[in-house]
Amino acid sequence: MMNYGRDPAVQAQDTALPAQDAAVHTAVHAQDLTVVRGGRTVLDALRFDVPRGRITGLLGPSGCGKSTLMRAIVGTQAKVTGTLDVLGRPAGDPRLRPRIGYVTQDPSVYDDLTVRQNLDYFAAVLHPGRAARSRRRESVTRVIEDVDLSRHADALAGNLSGGQRSRLSLAVALLDAPELLVLDEPTVGLDPVLRRDLWNLFHALAADRGTTLLVSSHVMDEAERCHRLLLMREGRILADGSPDTLRERTGAATAEAAFLHLVDEADATARPPQPARTTTEEPAR
Ligand SMILES: Nc1ncnc2c1ncn2[C@@H]1O[C@H](COP(=O)(O)OP(=O)(O)OP(=O)(O)O)[C@@H](O)[C@H]1O
Numbered sequence: 001m002m003n004y005g006r007d008p009a010v011q012a013q014d015t016a017l018p019a020q021d022a023a024v025h026t027a028v029h030a031q032d033l034t035v036v037r038g039g040r041t042v043l044d045a046l047r048f049d050v051p052r053g054r055i056t057g058l059l060g061p062s063g064c065g066k067s068t069l070m071r072a073i074v075g076t077q078a079k080v081t082g083t084l085d086v087l088g089r090p091a092g093d094p095r096l097r098p099r100i101g102y103v104t105q106d107p108s109v110y111d112d113l114t115v116r117q118n119l120d121y122f123a124a125v126l127h128p129g130r131a132a133r134s135r136r137r138e139s140v141t142r143v144i145e146d147v148d149l150s151r152h153a154d155a156l157a158g159n160l161s162g163g164q165r166s167r168l169s170l171a172v173a174l175l176d177a178p179e180l181l182v183l184d185e186p187t188v189g190l191d192p193v194l195r196r197d198l199w200n201l202f203h204a205l206a207a208d209r210g211t212t213l214l215v216s217s218h219v220m221d222e223a224e225r226c227h228r229l230l231l232m233r234e235g236r237i238l239a240d241g242s243p244d245t246l247r248e249r250t251g252a253a254t255a256e257a258a259f260l261h262l263v264d265e266a267d268a269t270a271r272p273p274q275p276a277r278t279t280t281e282e283p284a285r
Pocket residue numbers: 037038039040042060061062063064065066067068069218
C-alpha cells in the first residue's frame with residue numbers, strides 16, 4: 001500500500017477558468033503545436049491547456065502521439081513548432097528542469113545499486129556538495145515513503161519486481177518535489193492493487209502538494225480517475241474536458257464509450273460528402 005489512502009475515484013470537476021486567471025492556473029499552454037518525426041507530422045497543430053494542481057489524463061490508442069507530446073512538454077523532442085509554454089516559460093527552458101519530473105515508459109534506474117543508493121545518487125546529481133547533505137537525506141526518505149518502498153530500501157534495483165522498479169523511477173522524479181509531473185504510461189503491467197495505490201498517490205500529490213500531473217494511458221478505465229482528459233487520436237486532440245463533461249456531451253455511460261463515440265463522429269466529419277445518387281437515363285435503344 002502507498003502512504004496515501006485517498007479514494008482515487010474522486011469524480012472529476014470541470015476546471016474551466018475565467019480568461020484573466022488562465023496564466024496563473026495553467027501549467028501547460030499549447031497553440032498550433034506541431035511535431036515532425038522522420039518526415040511525418042505526428043502532432044498536428046494541437047491547441048490545449050493543462051490546469052495546475054490537477055490530474056490531466058492523456059489518453060488515446062498506441063501510436064497516437066502521447067509520448068511525443070510529453071517529450072515536447074519536458075523539452076526533449078526535436079522539431080517542435082508553434083507555441084508551447086510550460087509553467088510560464090517556453091518548453092525546454094533550462095530553468096524548468098528542477099520544476100518538472102518526467103518518468104518514461106522504461107524505468108531508468110541502476111540495477112547494481114539498491115533503492116536507497118539509486119536515490120542518493122540522483123539526489124547528489126540534483127544537489128551536490130556537503131551543504132546539501134541533510135536536504136538530500138530528507139528528500140530520499142520522503143520519496144521512499146511516498147512510493148511505499150521502505151521495506152525494499154536496501155534491495156538491489158535489479159531484484160525488484162516490475163511494479164517496484166516503476167515506483168523507484170517515480171521516486172527519482174519526485175526527489176525535487178516537482179511542480180509538474182509528466183508520467184508516460186505509469187501503470188502499464190501493474191496489478192489492480194498497485195494501480196489503485198499509484199492513483200491514490202497521484203491524487204494526494206495534486207490535493208496536498210498542488211502538483212500538476214499529466215498522465216498518459218491507453219487504458220480507458222483510467223480516464224475516470226482524472227480531473228481532466230485530453231483524448232488523442234492520430235496526432236490530434238479529439239476532445240478536451242472532464243470525464244463528466246465528455247460523457248454528457250456524447251450521452252455515453254463510460255469514458256471509453258465516449259471516446260469511441262467521438263472517434264465515429266470525427267470519422268463521419270472527415271469522410272468526404274457522398275455524391276448525390278443520380279439516376280442515369282437508360283440509353284435510347
Ligand atoms: N523516430 C521516428 N520517426 C518517425 N516516426 C516516428 C518516430 N518515432 C515515433 N514515430 C511515430 O510517431 C507517432 C507517435 O508516436 P508516440 O510514441 O508518440 O505514440 P504513443 O501514443 O506514445 O504510442 P504508445 O502508446 O504505443 O507509446 C507514431 O505513429 C510513431 O510511429
